[in-house]
Amino acid sequence: MTDHHKTNIMTLTRYVLEQQRAHPEAKGDLTIAMNSVQVGCKFVEACVRKARLINLVGLAGNTNVQGEDQKKLDVLSNEMFVNALMASGKFSFMVSEEVDDIVVVPEELRGKYCITFDPLDGSSNIDAGVNVGTIFGIWRLPSGSSATVDEILVPGSEIIAGGYCMYGSSCNLVLTFGNNRVEGFTLDPALGEFILTHPDIRIPPRGKIYSVNEGNSMFWDDATKAYFDGLKFPSPESGRKPYSARYIGSMVADVHRTLLYGGVFAYPSDRKSRSGKLRILYESFPMAFITEQAGGKATTGVQRVLDLVPKHIHDRCPIFLGGADDIAEVETAFASSNNWLNGTQK
Numbered sequence: 001m002t003d004h005h006k007t008n009i010m011t012l013t014r015y016v017l018e019q020q021r022a023h024p025e026a027k028g029d030l031t032i033a034m035n036s037v038q039v040g041c042k043f044v045e046a047c048v049r050k051a052r053l054i055n056l057v058g059l060a061g062n063t064n065v066q067g068e069d070q071k072k073l074d075v076l077s078n079e080m081f082v083n084a085l086m087a088s089g090k091f092s093f094m095v096s097e098e099v100d101d102i103v104v105v106p107e108e109l110r111g112k113y114c115i116t117f118d119p120l121d122g123s124s125n126i127d128a129g130v131n132v133g134t135i136f137g138i139w140r141l142p143s144g145s146s147a148t149v150d151e152i153l154v155p156g157s158e159i160i161a162g163g164y165c166m167y168g169s170s171c172n173l174v175l176t177f178g179n180n181r182v183e184g185f186t187l188d189p190a191l192g193e194f195i196l197t198h199p200d201i202r203i204p205p206r207g208k209i210y211s212v213n214e215g216n217s218m219f220w221d222d223a224t225k226a227y228f229d230g231l232k233f234p235s236p237e238s239g240r241k242p243y244s245a246r247y248i249g250s251m252v253a254d255v256h257r258t259l260l261y262g263g264v265f266a267y268p269s270d271r272k273s274r275s276g277k278l279r280i281l282y283e284s285f286p287m288a289f290i291t292e293q294a295g296g297k298a299t300t301g302v303q304r305v306l307d308l309v310p311k312h313i314h315d316r317c318p319i320f321l322g323g324a325d326d327i328a329e330v331e332t333a334f335a336s337s338n339n340w341l342n343g344t345q346k
Contacts, residue, residue: 012038012173012185012194019177029090030161030177033113033138036088038194040081041134041165041173044120045187047073048132048167073126074098077119077134091115092147095281095313102149102313110145113138114152116282116313121164122250131168133252137161137286152281152313156306162286162293166252174201174256176293182259198260203296205325207262210243211254219270223301223337227330231264251278255287255321259294264322264330268301276300276318280310284319297327301334 016034020026078098085091086103090111094103097118105111117136126132138161139154141147163175171187173194184198210231217225231243243263248254251267258265269276278284288298288305298305298321305319320330 010196011191012175012196015183015185015196029112030138032088033085033090033111033115034161034175036084036090037081037115037136037163038173040077040084040119041171042187042192043080043084044073044077044134045165045167045171047076048126074120074123081117081119081134085115092141092145093149093152095152097121097279097282097314102152104149112141112144112147114141114147115139116285118279118282121252121283122248125248125250130248131166131250131253133164133166133250133256135164135252135283135286137282137289153310155309156280156285156288159285159289159306162289164252164255164286164290166256168253172198172256174198174259174290176290178289178293180293180295182290182294201259201294203259203291203294203323204262205295205323207258207264207323207326208241208243209246209258209261209263210266211245211247211258211264212266212268213247213249214245216270216272219272220268221270221337223334224266224268224270226337227333230329230333251283251287255291258322259291259296262323262326264320264326266320266330267318268320269318273316276316278316278319280308280315280317281313284308284317288319288321291321295324296322297324299327299331301330 016031020028020031078096082094082103085094086105086109089109091113092105092110093114095116115136115138119134120132121135122132137159139158140160141151143151161177165173173185174182176182182201183196184201185194186197188195234240234242254265267276267278284305291298298319300318301320308317320327
């Protein structure tokens with residue numbers, strides 16, 4: 001007899017449709033929007049998998065708005081996402097790491113959402129075969145398809161969906177619609193579908209791993225130094241063991257591990273990058289949203305990340321995210337220090 005539970009698989013498409021049915025007022029717009037994101041992720045995954053075979057590694061000969069050299073896959077991934085998202089008819093504006101200005105959708109294809117995305121985060125690692133990924137966040141525009149660009153620069157707390165897709169030994173898509181649940185899906189190449197493999201991801205309140213680029217430690221402020229020194233050299237009375245260091249250098253991969261195993265991921269401000277390094281709209285906001293919905297916290301050290309209001313589409317911020325207890329200690333370290341960079345004190 002067939003085991004019903006082995007054949008009753010929950011695909012990403014089915015999951016989104018079930019979320020729609022749970023909200024009778026929904027008209028299916030977000031369902032269609034998510035389907036276009038899914039198409040983009042599948043296309044990028046296929047390109048990453050065969051990048052060396054079809055000569056997609058290396059530089060494209062351009063730089064993006066961040067001043068970073070664009071890889072061939074950066075350009076291709078961005079074009080694929082823009083085309084797929086635009087064709088859905090559900091977005092009025094898009095903000096991409098690879099495009100200097102806001103992408104304004106033609107009037108006949110405009111919808112009630114704005115999407116921000118980094119089409120290929122960590123692409124500097126692509127030639128070495130390191131995990132890379134796509135990060136995205138979706139906002140509902142108050143004025144719908146007649147919205148203006150002024151409606152894009154809002155607090156992160158107004159985000160309605162956030163996720164990332166990681167391309168590596170497997171292709172994992174992690175998603176939340178802000179209902180205090182984070183779901184993880186894995187692409188089944190045979191079916192061509194994302195299958196629910198990590199239901200209701202909850203980040204442990206305290207972990208054993210910290211993830212930060214310690215090559216910048218000589219430029220850190222006193223609060224950041226004190227916090228990480230406390231993880232590496234815990235006091236005897238605390239009874240704790242030192243945290244282990246794990247740093248891949250690809251935000252999607254580092255955050256994915258932090259979600260599953262707990263601990264802290266950080267990219268703090270320093271004397272070289274006083275506003276931090278990660279972009280608010282399409283890196284920090286979606287990842288902070290996912291972390292909070294999984295039971296964790298995300299802070300700049302002195303402020304909740306989702307309370308920030310960017311002034312420009314490519315603004316940056318420092319970030320510490322992870323388990324609730326771990327991030328509470330980050331906040332304590334900054335509160336007790338008079339010397340930090342990502343605020344008014346020095």
